[in-house]
Each structure stands twice: as C-alpha cells, then as structure tokens.
Amino acid sequence: MYLNNHSYYSLRYGTLSPQELVQQATDCGLDRVVLTDINNTSGVFEFYKACREARVTPVVGIEFRQDNQLRYIGLAQNEEGFRELTTLLSAHLTAGKMIPRIAPEWEHAVAIYAALPKPIGDFRPHEYYGVRPEEVNNLYSSPIRQHLDRVVALAPVTFDREDGHRLHKLLRCIDENIVIGQLRDYPIADEHEYLVPVDELKRRYAPYPQIVNNTEALLKECGFEMRLGSENNRRYFTGNGEEDMALLTKLAYRGCRRRYASDPRARERVNKELKVIDQLGFATYFLITWDIVRYAQSVGYYHIGRGSGANSIVAFCLYITDVDPLELDLYFERFINPYRTSPPDFDIDFSWNERDDVTDYVFKRYGRERTALLATYSTFKGRSIIRELGKVFGLPKADIDVLVNEPQRTDKHHAYGKHIFYFGKKLEGLPNHLSIHAGGIVISERPLYYHTALQMMPKGFPIVQFDMYAAEDMGFHKYDILSQRGLGHIRDAVDYIRENQHESVNVHDIARIKSDQRVKERLRSGNCIGCFYIESPAMRGLLHKLECDNYVGLVAASSIIRPGVAKSGMMREYIHRAHHPESFNYLHETYETHLKETYGVMVYQEDVMKIVHHFAGLDLDESDVLRRIMTGKKKSSDTFRNLQAKFFRNARERGHDPALTREVWRQVESFSGYSFCKAHSASFAVESFQSLYLKTYYPLEFMVAVINNFGGFYSTELYVHEARMAGGNIESPCINHSRYLTHVTGEDIYIGFVHIRELERKVATAILEERENNGAFTGLVDFLQRVHLPRIQLDLLIRVGAFRFTGMSKYELMWEKNTVRSARTTACGVGDLFEEERDEFTLPRFEVVPHEQAFDEIELLGFPLTSPFELVAEAPAHECPALELHRREGQSVTMLGYYVCRKHVTTVNKKHMNFGTWLDRAGHFFDTVHFPPALARCPFKGKGMYVIRGRIVLDFGFPSVEVSHMEKVPFVADKRY
Template sequence: MYLNVHSQYSLRYGTMSVASLVEEAAARGITQMALTDINNSTGLIEFMRECDEQGIKPIAGIEFRRDKRLLYIGIARNREGMRELNEFLTEHNLEKKPLPDRAPSLVNAYIIYPFWYPGELNPNEYIGIRFDELNKLYGKDLKALKDKLVALQPVFVLDKVEYRLHEYLRSIDLNSVLSLVKPEDKCLPTDMFLPPGQMEAKYSRYAFILDNTRELMGRCVMDYPRGRINLNRRTFTGNKKNDRELLEKLAVSGLEYRYGKNNKEAQRKVRHELKVIYELDFCAYFLITWDIIRYSTSQGYYHVGRGSGANSIVAYCLRITDVDPIELNLYFERFLNAQRTSPPDFDIDYSWDEREDVQDYIFKRYGSQHTALLGTMSTFKDRSIIREIGKVMGLPKPEIDSFTDPRKAAENRNNPTFRKITAIYERMSDMPNQRSIHAGGVLITEEPITYYTALDLPPKGMPTVQWDMYEAEKIGFDKYDILSQRGIGHIKMAVKLVEDNHQRKIDIHQVKAFMRDPKVNAQLKTGDTIGCFYIESPAMRQLIRKLDCEDYLTLVAASSIIRPGVASSGMMGEYIKYHHAPETVNYLHPVMKEQLEETYGVMVYQEDVIKICIHFAGMDGTDADILRRGMSGKYRSKKEFDRLVERFFSEAKKLGRPDDVVAEVWRQVSSFAGYSFSKAHSASFAVESYQSLFLKTYYPREFMVAVLNNYGGFYARYLYVHELRKAGARVHLPCVNNSDSIVNISGIDVYLGFVGIHGLNETFINLIPEDRRENGCYVSLEDLIKRTGIGLVQVVILIRVGALRFTGKSKKILLWEAHLLMGAKVRVSNEPELFAMEAKNYSLPVLENTRLENTYHELELLGFPVSMSSFELLQTNYRGEIGANDMINHIGQKVKMVGWYVCEKTVRTKTGKLMWFGSFLDVEGNFFDTVHFPNTTTEYPFTGAGCYLIEGKVVIEFGFASIEVFQFGKLQILNNPIID
C-alpha cells in the first residue's frame, strides 16, 4: 500500500533504480504500489515491465512540486488518467508556467494533497497522511474527512546508507555543503519501505485510512498493452493499401532515375525489397522519411542520407540516400530481414543552419500531439563528480585538485578522504543525473505521445520526451534521426560561392563523376584534404597516405577502419598490409575467404561481423542482429552480449571449427563492440568526402571560405586561413569598407569577416556592412561613428585590428582621433547631412605602427597572425635541419625540425600511460607528424600554440614518414613591443 514511491528518476533525490525498487518491494511481500517520481514520468513503462516480472500490481502517477515544495500527487486510474497527468505537466513545461497550488479537475486520475491542505476537496481528491502525522488527528472530528484520508508513506531510499547518499545528491543539486542543506530540502530518514506488517501497525488506530488506501489502489488499473508493440505512426496516406501503392509508384519512378529503364538486376532488387518492406509493415516509415526529404529539397536544402537504411535500393530510388547498393554490393538482408522487428535507421544530415526548419516542418506536418524529440539521460559517470563530492564535503580546492591529479593516483589510494569520495562516487556513477535532448532523434506516433510520457522543453529545443532511445525502443517507438553537421554547410556555401565568383553551376549530386575524376583522386592520394568532411584529421590523412587511397571503394573502407574497434584490434595494420599485397593474405578459415575476400579477410564493417557470426559460427539472424546492435552502441544489455559470446563458441564447436581459430575470430569480432560502421554508413561518409574533395580540388579558395564561414572543422581557424593562402588567395584583415559579417571572396581577394573579431559586438558586426551597402563606403573615422553610433570601446577594437586602414592613417593616430572625437560626443546621424562639417585637424607627432605591433594586435583580436607568419615571430632564424618533404630521405636518422603547432591527440597505452600524436607545419607550410611515447611526455609536454624545436628519429610505416620524438620544446617569440 505504497502510494508515493520514487526511483532514481526523481533526479538527485531518489536513490533506487526502478529494477531494484521493484525487486525490494517483492522481497518485502508488497503486492501493489504507485511510482510517483517528482515532476516526471520517465520510469512509467519500465516500472510496469519490472512489476509484471515480480508479480506486483503497478500503479503510476506523478508527484508535482514547485520550487522544491510538494503540491500534490497525481495517481492514474488507467492509461487515460496517465495521459491527463502527463498533459497537465507538459502544458506547464512547454509554456514555462509554474504549477498551480490546486490541481486541475481530472476525470481519470486521483489527486492526493499533503495533510496540511485546507481546501475543499473534489470527489477525485484525497488527503494523504504520514504515520508521523497521525497525532494531529487526536481529538478532531473526522466525520468530514473520514472517507478522504489515505496513508502516505513516501519511499525515496532503501536504507540508512542510501539516506546518506541521498544527502550527497541533495547537496550536489543545491550546490551546497552537506551541513547547510535544510531539512525541507531532503526527505526524512524514515522515507523508505517499512518492515512487513509495520504499516498496518502504525495505522492500527485508524484502520479506515488503510481501507481508503486499498480501495483507491484497487480502482487503479494500468491498462497498457504489455510487451513491445508498434506505436509509431502506422500509415502515411491514411490506409495501408494506399501506402503500399504510393511506395511502389515512387520506387519505380526513382528506379528509372537512378538506373535507367533496362537494369534487370536493379528491378529485381527493388521488387524483392518492396516485398520485405510490405511484409514487415515498414511502408509508413519509408514514406515519412521520403516526405521529410521532399520538403527539404523543395526548400533548396541539401541532405546526406546515412545509417543502415542506406543499404536499401528502395531508399536509393526514393533519393533518401546517394549510396548505390548495387555498386557497393551492400548486404540488404543484414538490415531488413524476417527476424527484424524495427525498421532500419535513416540518419538524415542537414546543414547546421537548416535542420531546425526541417524539424519544425515535421512538428507541423504530423501534429504536436504526435511528434516529439527524443531525450537522453546523462549519469554521474563523469569523474568530474569527484570534484563535486569534494565540494559538498567542504574540502579546500587544493585538496580537491590533488584528488583529480593523475600524478597523485598512488598517493590518493591510501588517503581515507579520497577512499570515502571514491566509495560515494561508485554508488552514484550509474545513477541518472539529468534529462537532456538526443542529438537528432524525432518520434512520430500513432496516438498522443502523452500516454507514455510528459514532455520537457530543453533550452532552445522543441518538445522532448522524458526517456531515451533505449527505453523508446523497448516501449515500441522508432526514431527518425534528423541531424546536422558543418560539412554540409561547407558544401552548400562553396557551391553558391563558385556560382557567384565563376558563374558556374555545379550539380553536387553528380558524385559518380567526381569519383572518376583523375585530378580529384590524385588530390585524395596526397592526403591534401584539409577542410573535407571526415577525411581531414591527421589520423585520416595518414591512413589515406598509407593506403595510397585514390578511389571511392578504398575510401569507403578507410572510413570504417579508422574507427577504434578496427584500429585497436590490430586489424587496421593487417588491412593496409594486405591492401598493398593481396596475394599474401593468409585467411584464418575458408569461410573468412568466402565472406571477406573483398576486405582481405579483415572484418571492417558491421556486415562483416554479422556474416561471420552466421556463416562461420552458425548463429541465426536474430542473434546476429542483437550482436550488431551491441556493436553499434544501440543495445544496453551486457548480459545479452555475454550470452552471445557463449553461443558463438558453442555453435562454432558444433560445426567443427578449430578452437584456436574460433578464439581468434571472436577476438576480432569482440573488438568491434561500440565502434564499427555499417558499410552503407561508411559509403555515405565517402560520398560527402568526395563532394568536399571535388570543391577543394577545383575551387579551393571558395571551398575554404565556406569552411571558415561554417565555423571550421577539425582544426583551429588559422589553419584554414593558411590553406587559403596556399590556394593563392590574398587574405586581407577585416575592413569596414570591404568586409562583411562573414568572410567574403572576390576573385583571389579574401576579406576576413567581423564575426571573427574578439570583443566586437554583434550589433556592429551586422550594422557596419548593412549601412555600407545602403549608404556607400565610409569616408573617415568620424563618418563611421556618425552613421553607426558605435562607442569608443568598439571603435578601438576596429582600429587595433586594422579595419580602418583605408584612411591611410596609422592606428596610433586613429586612436588619438577616436578619443578626441568621442570626447566631444559626436552626434549620431543616420540621415545625410546638408552641410558636411569637417572635424578639426590637430597637429600630431609621427606615430607609426610596426608589423610586429600589428601582429600582436591580430593575435589578441583574431587569435592568429596575418601580418607576419608564426615563423617570422621567432627570436631565432633557425628553421631546422630538414623540412617535411625531405623526411623520406632520412629514415632511421636523428634530425632536428622546427614546426608550427597544428594539433595534438592524447591517448593511453594498454598500461594506462599517456602518449601523444602531434601535427605541425614546417616553414614551407607542409605538414609533418610526431609520435611522443610515454618516456618523453612528462619531461617534454606540449605547452600550447606556437613553434617548437623537435629532435627525434625519422620512422616510416607503409610509406608514411613521421618523427619519433626524443625531446622538444616551444621556441621563444619576439617580445610584444606594445608592452615593452
């Protein structure tokens, strides 16, 4: 008879998971209880599943609080009542209205007020009384209340130990030390399950209260369907027959567009896929995805279709993806087969500035009651929580810092305070911490989604469910992934700039032509891919060089073997070796040759793992699919994964596979867990990479401007400016008479935009170019001030960055003039003056700026130098013994090089030690890479941006040379003359 039970989903309040909560209740003989988490219904369906397993009657509800104060508890009579409670909470969440003191009148839900509630009660309303409040009934006339009192025994914690954990959670939530948390901000030490029989004993003098409680709970029936059922929108057109006919019509039309009229193989595959799609009832899923693409295309938006759905030729014909499944021999049955209960994933990428409009269309097209974004649930796993625990314990900052310092790990192990913090952290680490929003998942439902969840409104978000993708799938919802990435923004803007600058229209979807272009493939082979989607990182450029990658199929493989699963298992090296010498492949087993000859016996894609599990180990398609989900991070159950390990070995043994071969095959399979790509996914990435690469090859300046204007990519902004100069651009500092808010290009002249200037107000970032376009160029500093109303601080920023150099005056003179003008309070005027009054001229001494002074201004205001290179800033003229292009001639030799820092990557060895990989540019602007083993990292660390003197040995792997660093350090630069 527990009407007020809380799980960990009462965030930073409850301590028990739903599973442990129900398990504990069953152990105590509890036969019915109500889950009423604070201001959420996250655990609703999970709670019913767990109760069904334990033979407990589940009742659901919500505890409503405002500013931490309990207002009332809603108990659902049935699923309609739960919808009413969810909709009430949703209304206040979405409209950001505070919850009212009085609950609304609900038809299918009961409301329980705390004992102090004095108001008149409706028929569906009750007053809950705790056992420690029963003394307040003494001597009272209970006639009016007798039928309205119910027993209220809140449950927040399991025992006294968890009560202490609860206190830590409350302290973290309130950002307060433990001793300052008020009693009203936490639960009572007695808010837990009572020993069997104790509830009845405590209320024995008021048995009618228990009778009322039993009667109320007896009227509640959670009449939800049990097990996973399809809760997605079931049709697109309104009935399944029309859906089927429309999908077939669209597929046949698209087939002709993609393959022409006489491609028999394509026709056969389309017919086969349509049959499977019909049988599995996935027509609506395909059609809704097509509808989303249709809308975005009509708006001129460019998309990339990824995910397992890219294996489908029907998806290719519907233009959901640009990946040709026939060309790549994609394994359709792996993703859509008779055992599959959920549709394949479609990940649809849009430019970062277009996705929100696509989401808005989905909400309007399919209705706000039936559409929501998917949520996520973050936990306390991040070790930064150790710092939070230390703070609530009241520890001084230096002591907290020492607990998070990896160098003091051995010392900390023997520290009793650290051991206490660690014990608390371990209890807390898997607990949910806060609800957030999924990267791009959208749910479209058949019935109102509030039957299953209340909705949140995250900052700058849209209505969002209160559970994550794992729970969504268990309940019966399949998501549509509407994602964004900057790579698409690069492509879209570059195409527009090419059209403006060269009067040439590019059909960027003609990817097959790009793949056959020898110039594009030559550029790919060199690894000159800075700015290109997915292939610009140091690791990817190295891999491209090691593979001598110069075609689409090799790039598809590279997009997958770069993933940690393949790389950490040692199979990346094997793949590269066999790629160069396929005749030397030694297949582990004939099945490996039969299934994986295309990838030299190496498991590169998710499909490869599935094929091996089915054909080598004799597993069925269902288990293979579960395994695939485990490897892609979409299946939570470690128990299920462990079961498959056992099944893999037992089934392989039945087929007579040698034990040592089985063990090695499984090692390779298991190394993929959480990291592998499907081949279609890799192929989608490679398509976008080729689109970027085509633009970079033929229009490098426009492409790099687009990269800068879409906020870059893997690297810092200055590297893309460097690439612009390599491409022959004249890069100019921002200028009030030539720059726009973003970077612009005309011919070979590129003007940096106002957006990149640190400290410049957004108002003037937009106003300066807008006013110039409307009223002509600025003729003087005074003209700029009058027309824009800009203040002194902002003017000084513009002068120091060089944006008023058109005046022909030095920065120092302009600064004098600005102070004189602003001191005289220049009148702002957006109207042309009848008589232009000239400012007074003052006789000033010669005030010139040096290149070095200008460069320091640029470092401060842009973050990188423009007037001088980083090498020119060095105090020394030494530039190293060799350059990047000469490394190949010094293999095995000790050399000294000077490099401009580009980036670094920190990794841990198998023994837990730190090592680094670095990327640098030499004085000629060519890349070279470094490896820093653990024996050098402590003594010679990276110390941020700048030029480094590097001493080490030149090593080579698969034709790619790098430096194994012995020692290195940052070189001194010229002193700032402004400070001196």
C-alpha cells in the same frame, strides 16, 4: 498501502531505482506497488517492467509540486487516467502553467491531498485526504474525523533505511545549491520515509481501521497496463496500410528507374526489400523518412542518409541515402530482417544550422501532441560528484581540488574527505537531470500523454521523459535528425561559388564526382584539409600509405582507421596486403570470393554476415542476429548458443576441416567487437568525395566555407593558411570590404568581423547596415560621423588594420580619432545642420615598430596573417623542407616546424608518447613521432615554433621524423612593450 513512492527519477530527491523500489515493496508483502515521482514520469516504463517481472500489479501516478510545494498526488486508475495526469504535468513543464491548488475534475484518476486546500466536506468523489502515520493520533480532535470516508493512509517512500535519509539530504543540497547547514530552511523528506512490512504499517492506523480499508479499496480501483509494440508508432502515412505500401512501391520503382535505368538486378533487389518491408510493417517508417528528406530538399538543404539504413536499395531509390548498395554489395538484412527485435533507424544528417528547421517541420507536420524528441539522462559521475559534495560540505576550492586530483592521497585530504568519497560512491549513476538526445524523434499514433509527460527544452522542442533504450523496448521507431558541420561546408561553398564565380555546381552527381581524375589524385595525395572525415593527420597518412584513389578504397580506409581495427593490428595488415597482394593466402575460398576487395581482411560488420552466411550456411537474417549479439553483451543467451551450434554443425556438414572452422569462428568472434558498419562508412565517403570535389576545383570558396562553419579537426588559423596555399590573398578585416563572416571576392579573402576578439556583434552589424544604406566609408572622419560606437571598439578596428585603406598609420589614426566627434542623434532625431569645423593639427612623426601588425593580429585574431616564420628570433642554419623528407630515409635532419596539433598515445607499458603535426617554412605539412624517452626529455610547450632534430623513417612511403631533440624557439620581442 503505500500510495506515494518515489524513485530516483524524483530528481535530486529520491534514491531508489524503480527496480529497487519494486523489490523492496514485494519484500514487504505488497501485491500492488505504486510509483509517484515528483513532476516526472521517466521511471514509469522501468517500473512497469519490474512489476511484471515480480508479478505484482503496477499503479502509476505523479506527485505534483509547484515551486517545491506539494499540491497533491495523482493516481491513475487506468491508461486514460495516466493521460489525464501527464496532460496536466506537460502543460506545466512545456508552457509554464501553474499547477492548480485544487486538482482538476479527473474522470479516471484520483487526487490525494496532504494538506486541505478546501473543506474536506466539499471533496469530490475523486478527491481524498492523506494522513501520515504520525498524524493518526491527531484525528481524535480533528473535524476530519467526521469524514473518514475521504481519508486514506499516506506513508511516503523516498529512500531505503540504510543511509537513505543522509543521501537524500545531500541530494536536496545539490538541488538547492546550498551547504548542508542551510538545509533546515528548505523542505526535505521525513527521516522515516522508507518501506516497512505491511502489517507494521497497518498497526500504525489501528485506531481507525476505515483508513486502511479506504486505502486498500482505492488501490484496487487503480492499475496500469502499458501498451507496448510497434502499434505505438504512427500507423499510416496516408490513410491505411495498403495505400502506404502502394505509395512506397510507386516511389521505389520510380527512383529505381532514375538510379539504375533498366538494371534487372536493381529491380529484383527492390522487390525483395519491398516484400520484407510489407511483411514487417515498415512502409510508414520509410515514407515518413522520405517525407522529412523531401521537405529538406524542397528548401535547398543538403543531407546525408547514413547508418545501417544505407544498406537498403529502397532508401537509395527514395533518395534518403546516396549509397548504392549494389555497388558495395551491402546486405539489406543488416538493416531489417524478420528476426530483428528492435526497430530500424535512419540517421539523417543536416547542416548544423538547418537541423532545427527540419525538426520544426516534423513537429508541425505530425503534431506536437504526437511528436517529441527523445531524452537522455545526465547522471552523477566521476569528479563532478566530488566537486558537488565538496561544495555541500562547505570545503574551499583548494581542498576540493586535492580530493579530485589526488584521490589516493588520503593524508592530504580534508577531514570530510572520507564522507565525500563514501556518499559519492552511492550517488554515482543516479540521474541528475534530463537532457536532449542527439537527434532522436518519436512520432506516436496516439497522443504521447498515454506514454509520458512532455518537457520543454531550451531549444523550444519538447522531449519525452524516457530515453532511446526505453523507446526501443516500448516499440517506438526512432527518427534520427542529426547535424554536422561538414554539410555546412558543402552548402556554403556552393553558395559562394555561385556568388564569386557565377557558376552552379551540382554536388549531387556522385557518380561523376567519384570518377573525376583530379579528385582521385587529391585523395591519393592525402591533401584533404577541410574535407569531411578525411582531414586528420592520421587519415592523411593512411590515404598516402594506401595510395587510395577510389570510392571503395576510401570506404575501407574510413573503417580501418577506427581505434578497434588499428589496435588489433588489422589496419597494418590491410595496408601490407594492399601493397603486396601476392604475399598472402586467403584462409578459405569464401574469403577470396567475398572479401577480395579488402584483401581477405574483415573490415565491416557486414563482413561477419558474409562469412557466417557463405562459409557455414546460416541465413542472412540469422547472420545479422549473430553479429548483433557479438557486438553486444548477450553472448550467454540461448539464441547465441543455438546459432553457434548451428555454425559448427553446418560447417561440419559442408565438409570443412574442424581446425579451419575453429579459426574462422575465432576470427568472426574476435572481430565483431570492433567492426564498423560498411553502409555508415559508405555514407561518410560520399560526403568526403563531395568535399574533395569542391576543394579541388573551387579551393578558395571551399576553404572560406570551412572557416565560416567554425568546425573541423583544425583551428581557424590552419584553414586560413590552407586558403593562402590555394592562392588566396588573405586580407585582415576592413570596414569597407569585410562582412560579419569571412568572404571571398575573386582571389581576395577578407577575414570577417566575427574573428576580432571582443568586437561586439552589434558594432559589426551597425557598420554593415550603414555601409549597405549609404555606401563605402571615405575615411576615419566619415566613419565616425556615420557610426556610433564605443572608443574601445574603435581601437580594436584601428589595431586590426580595418582603416588601412586611408593610407594612415595606426598611430595617426589613434591621434585623429580624438579630434572627431562621434556620430550622434539629437533628441528630435535630427543631425547637425552644418558641418562641424575641425581644428588642424600637425602630427609628429611616428616610428613604425617591426612586426607590430602581426603582433596585433595575434592578440586580436588569435594568429598572424603573415607567415609566423617571419617572427622567429633565430632560425637554425639549415632546415630540411618537408617535401624532401621522402627522399632522405634514414638520414638525420633539422626541421623548423610551426605547431599544428599532436596526438597522445599510451604504450603497452603505460608510458606516454606523442605524434606531432607541423608546418614547414614553405607551408607544407610534416609529421613527427615522439617516443617516451624523447618526449620525457623534450616535452611540448604549447603552440609556437620549434626546432626539431631526428631521423627520417618511411612507413609504406609516408615519411615522418623520429624525434631525438626538440626545443621551442621564441618569437622576436614586441618592442612596443
């Protein structure tokens, strides 16, 4: 009887989840339940599942609205009808087409109008008119009464009975960005739009039983079966399954010969994987991923194939990844096995400014009707709810801030505070709007309109209206096309080396790079600033403590530094065992055999599989299932209990001591919650080695690449400093040498125009174009006659030193600019025929203020290009150099440090402590520890220079200063102000 039901996927309108809607509908006696969200199909899959679980028939549709005005409700009679509905909605959401006032001539869907767009006598067979319960009495005198065969009951459902309408009104206010008092001017749902028992609804239509009969008959014509499973994916890459498998086999064998020559272990592993891939029907998935990577390589893009897909030797042989699974003893079963219910996925990283082009290729290659990005749901949560509701109730910002920052201080809250918190709790978790998944793409066999409507996003790619979890449950394979700036560092560095050094660098010769002694020495030193994944202070310290100088060690380091491992104490135990391998005994020979490279410590998710498989004899497939359950939330499942029982049964049959078995199980169970995928770490470690190689042999080009990609752990200032430490001559922006981005020529590094605050891009572009077309500028007069720019923009260039080549001071330049007419063009497009005469002036003598250039650079670039230590007003009498710290363990020292960054930590006693990172006068790093008492006495006071006093401690040879006193030191005064 209910033909128009909304879930909370009628965004900022409905309040019920699809599950709640189905539950309430069945409680009211319905055996067919309808979902018709407003211009949205996000809830269809959840609704379908809930209906199947409740054993009621699902009916799906869409409520079509244009500019918040209801056009009609479309109900699908079958999946073809759903396609018809989603096709219309997709045209609206992707191309901006208007929803027509009259429904299209659907063959498998019906349209229900709430207002007559044409005479009811002209209705086509699929068109109906919906009458609300409160409108029934009006039919007596209405001409509609003569066409009752086209009339159905229309009782919309939007919320539940308790507080539902009030919550709906708040959502409408948030959507319209209005206060509650303005809502009367906007369309909202009727206060009775909630479910009532079927018999009660039928009584409201008792004067016209034909309406009830029409409605029930219409519902019986409608239904929906959603196709689930892997057949939703593109079925073939070539023409059929056999050809796909033949092509994959050919590519795998060819890659195996290139990667391994004639290694029989590799060929055996390839054959084993191909058999499983064929058995599970994943050949097409591999080939499409290979095709994506192949395109990227063809246009010169770098990529990293990471995640569990790097466990596959077939992926390695197809050059999807550069991780050798034989070298690292990676298990293919971690990626694909016959017991795995969810589809596998490859994570392919591209540079941040190349990812969109790769995505565009995928859309063009596989078709826009069959390709889309996955969505994510941005939900109402936390403080944002309080702010939104505060605005709805018309509270001033100060009162909202009190509610947000002091939620427990009810005595300070506005009178509306209790209502805001009450309804905020009800809003929490409701979807607010759709966004884009980080990089997930689905490629469907049939047009995606059979599964969802498509919605265009600002980047120009459409999304499906479901997220990755629904995609997985529906059987869709996900292709993760991701981005990161580390690959941009590598790509740009190679380009800069070619331009500056006239050399070609092969960063894909991973075996050579991993064995390079100078690269290994740099890794051991921890001097890895700018290098992907290993540049942070914590990683720098860990590499130093481990004396890590090889690929396998770096893979482990990339895993044990993660919060879970470090918090459990296993990171410290790992470092101890690495330094003192004779100081411990392996728990069992299985640990010694299979965890020797990590000193018997389980570091990776794959380690769980190894121990369970080799200690208790579970199949690798079963071991991966157990690992997945332990890292999830299904420990109460029958599968988990059965595998746990098999673990103990097999261990007993193998003769293991029961106490030993319990301890192994305890370690496996406790470790699984924070374990990390080894293949993932291995993928990152490959990229880290590529960065290390470039930093070692081409440090200037590499650091310029880091600067120009605007991403990393540190600020631009620190990367500029690192380039200076590598021998670069840092030059401020110059109108004759700088480009828009920073660049290197020889050993000179010119800061790019992009770094000058408030300099407009069009000004920088005009300078570069004029210089390219007509040569270098000879001076300020020449510049102003050739480039038109606002005077305030000229002032920025003068102050930053962009005209220093003239030999004139800033004051002289500021004076001279007023005597020169700027570049201009007449209406006819012809410049001056004769050179303009200029008055000659005798300039007064200007006094140069000390450090004025540094202060201008701080204002315009954000940091000085000279050493900030030159600006200190008063330095301590004695400073301990950072390079001396490791030789002075236990001594108290005084340091003068330039702030780099700090890390906040909460102790077990809920107190705050910090770890600081600094530069000394010579430009070297040192680290500090600020325990809660010292931090409370001497807090950080922002960026700048500090005098630090404390005691030197060594942790596995890595020095740091335990701070007892710290104070910020002022810079010298800028005497211009």
